[in-house]
Amino acid sequence: MHVQLVENEQQLEDAYSVRKIVFVEEQLVPLEEEIDDFEADAAHFVLYDEDQAVGAGRFRIIEGIGKVERICVLPSHRTDRGSGRQIMKFIEKFAHSKGVTSLKLNAQTHAEGFYSKLGYQTVSDIFLDAGIPHVTMKKKI
Secondary structure, three states, X not given: OEEEEOOOHHHHHHHHHHHHHHHHHHOOOOHHHHOOOOHHHOEEEEEEEOOEEEEEEEEXXXXXXXXXXXXXXXXXXXXXXXXXXXXXXXXXXXXXXXXXXEEEXXXXXXXXXXXXXXXOEXXXXXXXXXXXXXXXXXXXX
């Protein structure tokens, strides 16, 4: 498996496809909330297993802080395969290459433990985003 920085329309469609399966179909997030006004401002990433897109994420810089967003992995690639970790490490390297030293993300509460293992610390109370409980987490890189 390998993570790819999106560089063309097909790769972007692959990222959107994974996001739609995970967030829209599985978690019932409305499509207009999932695909939002920030897509054009973000760097997008796709995790491929051979030629199949199985994970995705995006990254933006907001007021000097890197914001990791829309991290998702298809159900078939979630269990102990390191898929999510691979996406996160790639995005962290990308952020570092852009001079970013601090990252934040809004994690679904069921994924808080995953991000904690990667060095993120919870800095907020629980809040709802698209009807799903989240917490804000931060990490210095």
